[in-house]
Amino acid sequence: VAMKSYADEIMAKFGQVNMVFNNAGVALGADVIDMTWDDFDWLFGINFGGVVNGTKAFLPYLIESGDGHLVNTSSVFGLVGIPSQSAYNAAKFGVRGFTEALRQEMKIARHPVTVTCVHPGGVKTNIVNNARGVSQMGDVTTIASMFERIARTTPDRAASTILRGVDRKRARVLIGADARVFDFVARFVGPRYQDIAAPATRVGYALARRKGIIK
Numbered sequence: 001v002a003m004k005s006y007a008d009e010i011m012a013k014f015g016q017v018n019m020v021f022n023n024a025g026v027a028l029g030a031d032v033i034d035m036t037w038d039d040f041d042w043l044f045g046i047n048f049g050g051v052v053n054g055t056k057a058f059l060p061y062l063i064e065s066g067d068g069h070l071v072n073t074s075s076v077f078g079l080v081g082i083p084s085q086s087a088y089n090a091a092k093f094g095v096r097g098f099t100e101a102l103r104q105e106m107k108i109a110r111h112p113v114t115v116t117c118v119h120p121g122g123v124k125t126n127i128v129n130n131a132r133g134v135s136q137m138g139d140v141t142t143i144a145s146m147f148e149r150i151a152r153t154t155p156d157r158a159a160s161t162i163l164r165g166v167d168r169k170r171a172r173v174l175i176g177a178d179a180r181v182f183d184f185v186a187r188f189v190g191p192r193y194q195d196i197a198a199p200a201t202r203v204g205y206a207l208a209r210r211k212g213i214i215k
Contacts, residue, residue: 007057017061023073024050027131028087039132040087047091068113069166072099076121076182083201103171114169121178122151123158
């Protein structure tokens with residue numbers, strides 16, 4: 001209801017809506033067996049529900065504009081599954097499926113709306129600092145600092161890449177070299193990546209515990 005009211009207010013103020021970016025994201029670090037329903041619902045309500053609500057609220061106005069573009073943010077975690085990220089994976093895979101289906105619906109109905117799904121890799125944001133479950137894994141400051149070093153893409157560069165994809169009316173936009181690696185693995189290794197990644201992750205966890213990075 002609140003999102004629909006917001007969309008109506010935007011339409012009333014500007015008279016037309018041509019472009020909408022649904023970019024909702026919070027993080028949760030927890031294995032399935034340890035994850036609480038409260039944490040799962042919190043993440044899913046934002047990461048998936050936020051995108052769906054934004055889409056539903058603005059889509060009629062995008063169609064009405066005659067030249068609309070909808071951009072929904074998934075993640076590289078919407079391309080492959082990552083241990084301890086099952087809730088995040090579920091939401092971001094959900095965004096991907098929802099967006100890809102919607103793009104086809106717009107084409108079938110010949111509505112003047114192009115739909116793009118964005119898959120960012122590591123972008124320098126505060127997502128780790130605001131995540132749930134990180135303190136149970138280890139020192140939040142240390143983990144956030146590691147993420148800062150790994151995340152090579154700035155928000156400005158990510159925005160430029162997304163806008164370039166919008167101009168070219170692409171179905172999928174990958175942000176960063178790490179996103180291209182994830183996409184390659186998903187396409188060419190297929191489900192077997194799970195059998196390769198699991199033992200590698202086990203070794204990574206052991207090394208991180210030895211260095212005191214995680215508990």
